[in-house]
Amino acid sequence: MADRKSCDLCPKNFADSSGLFYHRQTHSGDKKHNCSQCNKSFGRAGSLKTHFLIHTGEKPFKCTQCNFAANTASYLKKHIQIHAGEKPHQCNQCDYASIQPSHLKKHKRTHSGEKPHRCTMCEFSSITTNALKVHMMSQHTGAKQFKCNQCNYSCASSGNLQNHMKTHTGEKPFKCNQCSKAYKHKQKLTKHSQLHMTSD
Numbered sequence: 001m002a003d004r005k006s007c008d009l010c011p012k013n014f015a016d017s018s019g020l021f022y023h024r025q026t027h028s029g030d031k032k033h034n035c036s037q038c039n040k041s042f043g044r045a046g047s048l049k050t051h052f053l054i055h056t057g058e059k060p061f062k063c064t065q066c067n068f069a070a071n072t073a074s075y076l077k078k079h080i081q082i083h084a085g086e087k088p089h090q091c092n093q094c095d096y097a098s099i100q101p102s103h104l105k106k107h108k109r110t111h112s113g114e115k116p117h118r119c120t121m122c123e124f125s126s127i128t129t130n131a132l133k134v135h136m137m138s139q140h141t142g143a144k145q146f147k148c149n150q151c152n153y154s155c156a157s158s159g160n161l162q163n164h165m166k167t168h169t170g171e172k173p174f175k176c177n178q179c180s181k182a183y184k185h186k187q188k189l190t191k192h193s194q195l196h197m198t199s200d
Contacts, residue, residue: 038145054158057149057165068173130157 004013005020009027014020025031025043033048034041037055042048050072053059059069061076065083070076078099081087087097089104093111098104106128109115115125117132121140126132137143137156144154146161150168155161163185166172172182174189178196183189 037147054161055146055149057161066173066175067171069171130159133157 004015005017006013007020007023007027009024012023014023022043031041031043033043033045035048035051035055037052040051042051053071059071061070061073063069063076063079063083065080068076068079070079081099087099089099089101090097091104091107091111093108096104096107098107109127115127117127117129118125119132119135119140121136124132124135124139126135134157137145144156146156146158147154148161148164148168150165153161153164155164166184172184174184174186175182176189176192176196178193181189181192183192
């Protein structure tokens with residue numbers, strides 16, 4: 001395998017110099033491409049274009065095995081691992097396993113009780129940066145930067161917008177592997193799956 005290019009400011013490494021170059025911009029703060037819908041900015045025009053799909057709700061990357069669609073190729077790749085049953089990242093304190101190492105890292109905080117992301121305006125702290133961001137927008141700033149392009153719905157998080165979009169598309173990507181039921185939300189499938197366990 002060819003030598004990977006390592007960042008001298010963090011543990012990340014890249015297959016080529018181009019990837020490393022663009023990554024270094026995340027440290028330097030050199031982000032010239034600004035989103036017109038929110039306050040995010042990016043080092044690459046392509047990254048801004050991908051980000052903008054969050055605001056439009058567009059999901060051009062489709063799964064060939066179910067009706068799941070994603071706004072990036074990398075999200076689709078991670079989704080496909082669900083069909084393959086791949087969960088290579090295992091918790092050493094319980095039977096939790098995940099597709100991504102970042103999910104495992106967040107999960108481990110449920111054991112340690114660590115909540116490293118703190119609100120600067122109140123006592124709130126959270127396991128994830130996204131939870132803190134949603135807290136800030138819903139409790140302090142009142143900002144609802146994620147807007148539906150099919151109705152006047154708006155919300156504080158991209159995840160809530162993605163869930164809302166399912167009301168327009170009728171998409172039910174979470175399918176039970178023991179019967180024909182399918183759900184819009186993962187939590188509903190989890191509850192449903194417990195019924196199969198209790199009836200066994």
